[in-house]
Amino acid sequence: MAHFEKPAEGSWTEHYPELGTGPVSYDDSITPEFYESEREAIFRKTWLNVGRVEQLPKVGSYFTKEIDAAGASIVVVRSAKDEIRSFYNICRHRGNKLVWNDYPDREVSGFCRQFTCKYHAWRYALDGECVFVQQESEFFDFDKKDWGLAPIRTEVWEGFIFVNFDPDTETSLHDYMGSIGKGIEGYPFHKLTQVHRYRAEIGANWKLFIDAFAEFYHAPILHGGQYEPEERAKMGDVGYEAIQYAFDGPHASISSWGVIAPPKDPSMVKPIERKLRSGLFGPWDAPDLGMKELPPGVNPTRHRNWGIMSYVFFPNFMILIWKPNWVLTYHYWPTSHNTHVFEGTCYFAPPKNARERLAQELAVVSFKEYGLQDGNTLEATQKTLESNTPVKTFPLNDQEVVLRHLHHHARQYVAHHRAAGGQA
Amino acid sequence: MPNVLPPEFSDLEPFAAWAVHGEKARYEKRLASTMDELQEFYDAAFARIDEALAYLERFAVEDLSEEGKRLLWLYCALCTVAFPVEAWRQPRVPDSGPSSIDAVSEPLV
Numbered sequence: 008m009a010h011f012e013k014p015a016e017g018s019w020t021e022h023y024p025e026l027g028t029g030p031v032s033y034d035d036s037i038t039p040e041f042y043e044s045e046r047e048a049i050f051r052k053t054w055l056n057v058g059r060v061e062q063l064p065k066v067g068s069y070f071t072k073e074i075d076a077a078g079a080s081i082v083v084v085r086s087a088k089d090e091i092r093s094f095y096n097i098c099r100h101r102g103n104k105l106v107w108n109d110y111p112d113r114e115v116s117g118f119c120r121q122f123t124c125k126y127h128a129w130r131y132a133l134d135g136e137c138v139f140v141q142q143e144s145e146f147f148d149f150d151k152k153d154w155g156l157a158p159i160r161t162e163v164w165e166g167f168i169f170v171n172f173d174p175d176t177e178t179s180l181h182d183y184m185g186s187i188g189k190g191i192e193g194y195p196f197h198k199l200t201q202v203h204r205y206r207a208e209i210g211a212n213w214k215l216f217i218d219a220f221a222e223f224y225h226a227p228i229l230h231g232g233q234y235e236p237e238e239r240a241k242m243g244d245v246g247y248e249a250i251q252y253a254f255d256g257p258h259a260s261i262s263s264w265g266v267i268a269p270p271k272d273p274s275m276v277k278p279i280e281r282k283l284r285s286g287l288f289g290p291w292d293a294p295d296l297g298m299k300e301l302p303p304g305v306n307p308t309r310h311r312n313w314g315i316m317s318y319v320f321f322p323n324f325m326i327l328i329w330k331p332n333w334v335l336t337y338h339y340w341p342t343s344h345n346t347h348v349f350e351g352t353c354y355f356a357p358p359k360n361a362r363e364r365l366a367q368e369l370a371v372v373s374f375k376e377y378g379l380q381d382g383n384t385l386e387a388t389q390k391t392l393e394s395n396t397p398v399k400t401f402p403l404n405d406q407e408v409v410l411r412h413l414h415h416h417a418r419q420y421v422a423h424h425r426a427a428g429g430q431a
Numbered sequence: 432m433p434n435v436l437p438p439e440f441s442d443l444e445p446f447a448a449w450a451v452h453g454e455k456a457r458y459e460k461r462l463a464s465t466m467d468e469l470q471e472f473y474d475a476a477f478a479r480i481d482e483a484l485a486y487l488e489r490f491a492v493e494d495l496s497e498e499g500k501r502l503l504w505l506y507c508a509l510c511t512v513a514f515p516v517e518a519w520r521q522p523r524v525p526d527s528g529p530s531s532i533d534a535v536s537e538p539l540v
């Protein structure tokens with residue numbers, strides 16, 4: 008019944024022997040203790056994507072990011088030297104939060120020439136240097152040059168801005184992204200500037216929500232109601248198989264089948280999709296992005312029925328590249344062991360006319376309908392996993408190999424951290 | 432009340448309240464509506480969809496008149512109500528409980 012060839016070992020999972028094939032425990036997803044270790048071992052040690060360069064269009068453009076998992080608020084800015092820099096969002100004088108409006112816990116963005124503290128008006132240049140101190144002569148043994156903003160390591164990969172809270176990290180972002188990242192380099196992300204951003208507070212562990220987006224085994228069942236009944240029955244019979252799974256270090260990619268944009272037979276899809284020529288897989292009429300060829304890591308087997316690539320960049324960043332030339336990203340920002348903030352962002356080529364804008368809208372709202380089903384299902388999962396039950400381990404099938412891999416690496420990071428004497 | 436849509440879509444004026452900016456506002460209106468109301472709007476807007484698409488295809492988004500923008504948003508709202516009408520048979524996504532996913536930034540038009 009296999010439609011796509013698996014590795015010689017007979018399964019994707021066995022191709023990576025360190026993953027094992029036994030049932031998996033989710034005790035990495037249900038306790039405050041494990042989450043505290045993850046904060047130290049993962050979120051303060053790895054490269055985290057915080058946005059894209061297009062969010063900082065000119066010198067002085069900035070945005071803030073609340074990263075609870077790393078215990079930090081940060082400000083990301085385009086400096087006078089036209090570099091992307093990040094700093095802890097804290098005034099060096101007496102610790103006031105430096106950049107915020109009205110509500111200190113909300114993220115903000117904007118443009119400025121300098122950062123000015125709301126408290127006593129110390130000022131910082133865009134490169135973090137302290138350039139003005141009110142009544143400077145009242146301070147003792149004082150040189151304001153010593154009191155610049157605390158920087159955070161910041162690097163850019165393919166227009167995606169990453170930070171790393173570990174000042175001692177020896178791994179560059181480029182190396183961290185590994186062969187999975189390398190395989191996408193050159194994709195024209197910078198041409199996809201029509202952006203829709205979504206945010207949700209989810210009552211589930213961050214890894215459980217990645218799990219939901221890292222397997223499609225659930226799609227014909229949980230999301231079956233979105234299809235015309237006949238198509239739904241067909242999908243139920245066939246189930247789901249990926250064309251290819253690939254892993255490098257903690258990162259993963261999934262290449263999936265998908266001939267639904269446009270569908271082979273229009274009666275497969277809902278009436279609005281037929282009219283707008285769009286749906287969950289995106290507008291059917293792909294914009295020309297000037298690509299001669301897809302990068303090697305996008306549809307790696309060059310399968311003619313390829314439809315979508317999903318990349319999981321450890322720990323909490325996913326990129327989805329859809330055949331009709333648009334991109335979706337997911338971020339999962341933990342706020343406790345059983346809550347996180349989910350961000351879903353759709354990137355399209357600017358629409359050439361208002362009809363194309365409408366086709367994009369249908370893709371965006373379709374993403375939201377699916378996400379709502381996944382989100383609520385996962386809140387129930389979290390509660391039952393935390394409940395007093397004898398059910399402790401769970402079998403994962405070969406199409407769930409990315410989940411197995413994600414939890415494996417989260418545990419590995421924590422185990423190494425604890426072995427090295429990490430406190431949390 | 433003066434018309435808000437292009438004159439050739441005056442038959443859709445009774446549904447002008449759907450022609451609002453922002454997916455969040457359109458989604459809230461969907462949740463606040465009965466299935467009968469959603470069906471009525473869907474039927475009326477779907478009946479004119481070919482003409483609407485032909486109209487929208489003639490304009491770059493930034494060149495739309497105020498009426499043209501309203502027409503675009505009205506059909507964005509049709510996308511929002513298409514799920515309840517064509518698939519769910521209820522205003523909320525099935526089994527979605529209290530969860531919500533909110534638009535935090537969108538194109539200006």
Ligand code: FES
Nearest residue numbers: 098100101124127
């Ligand atoms: S705390 Fe910022 S200037 Fe005093």
